[in-house]
Amino acid sequence: MLFRKQERQSKKMLENYHKEQLSEGLFQKCEACNRIVYTEDVIEDYHICPSCGHYFRVAPMERLAMVLDQGSFEEWDKDLETKNPLDFPDYEKKVAKMKQNTGLSEAVVTGKGKIGGVETAIGVMSSKFLMGSMGMIVGEKITNMVERATKEKLPVILFCCSGGARMQEGIMSLMQMAKTSQALKKHDQAGLMYISVLTDPTTGGVTASFAMLGDVILAEPKALIGFAGPRVIEQTIHQKLPEGFQSAEFLLEHGMIDKIVSRKKMRKVLHYLLLSSGANKAH
């Protein structure tokens, strides 16, 4: 029963999301090639520009729908309230507005689901929510997810997408890097697989913690991945960065990631890796 209800809910969320996108117009402009394309075509083709192949950024629910078995997602920690450790002026207001605009409660969605019948914990970050920045709740949700996965002997898949630390939460945001990393260490010691998938953009404190800690690190084509952002580097070294610097392809060439995977093949690749870890034996 519960399963059915969840299935209905997730289907409905996705439908609403699509409706909302279409209500913004039947057409949209591709930010890469500037051509006008049918929104419906974009949605149907994994949010890839039908004209130039550019990858549009994807909302968490959409991402989950692309990789998980239909209706298998169970969300965890949906309603943790954002904290304001610096009493930063108007921060609560800003977060409330983000919640309203995105329909998300924070910059990451976590839970568990199945890929080809194999159960896995899964988290997806959202660039739409304060640039996917990591504050205390993002850190807490990811840590909870990893700890629960360790307990339930589940693998973890995390789609990273973040501008880095949540500045408004100051030092407490920095501490999330240690908190999430140490949870992954315990998960590792339990012999479980962690796959991180780097999507555009993955930078700053997220790169310097869980993004780069996967047993296997995958990335989407052309995703920007780095520690310091390109603008910061340019300002520091007073020169322009070469084309493609800090792209997924650049990282692959420098030995920093395992594989670049297209959106269409992502589900298959994840399934293969999960099977290779022996993940389905426990269930």
Add this chain to the structure above:
Amino acid sequence: MDEFEMETMDINEFDVELPKATAWDRVLIARSNDRAYTMDYINGIFDNFMKLHGDRLYGDDGAMVGGIASIDGQFVTVIGQQKGRNLKENEVCHFGMPNPEGYRKALRLMKQAEKFNRPIICFIDTPGAFCGMEAEERGQGEAIARNLYEMAGITVPILSIVIGEGGSGGALALGVANEVWMLENATYSILSPEGFASILWKDSKRASEAADTMKITAEELKELQVVEKVIEEPLPVTAENCEDTCEMLRKEMIAFLKKYKGMKKEDIVEERYRRFRNY
């Protein structure tokens, strides 16, 4: 000489309260050129110290020093970011901003300490990890992430002391410790006040206001339970006058080492886990 010249007066004779240093004052003190650096503390605190070099992967980073020291008849591994006092020194130590090989050297030395059951003491003093093309090519993010991850599993006690600037992830990469202490005029933050002001207010000139907002002083961080202990500085600690502070730190360190002597490995790891789990 005029008898009323300031140096001849004992300030304590006057019943006036000196104005408290602002957060921005402390930023400037922490960055100042005569501040005591990691090697000043190492020389002042330990009985012996042997420097070790290299990450065994790429190079030897002068921004990160480390080696084996002895204190009170016990061996410990000591690691810290090292700043230079002049341009020549900074050619070697890059103003205390480590490259990936610096973090990888630090991790190598920590693993070595674990193997030989030596406690680890880290001195944190960096504006941040080095920012540049080579650092990115060699995986600056990965190097920091790896340190956080591996430090979480280290089975010997780790003590980290922020002595000057605790700049962001580049500082935290030596900061996943059982206890973190801070000098009174040191700072520890997510990024520089200039960067914070520039990102959130689009105006880097509001840095001193940012410093107030960000809670970066030792006192505020103790309140937030980010640090366990604040080491008082009656006067800002410099390379010249750091003797008393070194003596005090030595005593505190010996007490720290005693506390962890005989503690089970699992308990040491679990205590550290709990510490960071609370954030």
